[in-house]
Amino acid sequence: MDLENAKVQMRKGILEFCILHIISRGEVYASDMLEELTSAKIMVVEGTLYPLLTRLKNSGLLDYKWVESVSGPPRKYYILTDTGKIFLEQFGETWNELQASVNQIIHESFHHHNKESEEEGV
Template identity: 80%
Template sequence: MDIENAKVQMRKGILEFCILQIISRGEVYASTMLTELTSAKIMVVEGTLYPLLTRLKNAGFLDYKWVESASGPPRKYYVLTEKGETFLAELHGTWDDLQGSVSQITHPQTPQA
C-alpha cells in the first residue's frame, strides 16, 4: 500500500466535517474554504469542493446567497442551515469519540500495578 494514498484517504474521510466546521463560523466563500483547508494541510481542489458543497446543499445542510462583488461577478457565500448545525453537532460527537478511541490505541496507558 502507498503511504501517500493512505494519507489522502484519511484526509478525505474528514473533509465534510472540516468544511461544515468552517461554514459554521459564518458566511463563507468557496475560495476562503480552499485557502483554510490548504493551510491546514487538507489538500482539496475545486473539482472536489464544489460537488461536495452541492451534495451538502441538496441534503439540506447548507444554503447560500449571492453577493455582488466590486471586483468581478457575484460570489456565492455558504451558510449552515439549522439541519446542518444539528448534523455538525452530531459529527463533533463522533469525532470526539473517534479521536479518543484512536488515542487509546496509539497511546496505550500501561496498567498500574
C-alpha cells in the same frame, strides 16, 4: 500499502467535517474555504470542493446566498442550515469519540513498546 494513498483517504474522510466547521463560523466564500483547507494541509482542489458543496446543499446541510461584488460578478457565500448545525454537532460528538478511541489505542501501543524495551534492558 501506499502511504500517500492512505493519507489522502484519511483526509477525504474528514473533509466534510472540516468544511462544515469552516462554514459554521459564518458566511464563507468557496475560495476562502479552499485557502483554509489548503493551509491546513487537507489537500483539496476546486474540482473536489464544488461537488462536495453541492452534495451538502442537496442534503439540506447548507445553503448559499449571492452577494454583489465591486470587483466582478456576484459571489456565492455558503451558510449552514439549522439541519446542518445539528448534523455538525452530532458529527463533532462522533469525531470526539473516535479521536479518544484512536488515542487510547495509540497510547496502549506506546505503553506496550516501552514495557518491552524495559524488559529487554534497553
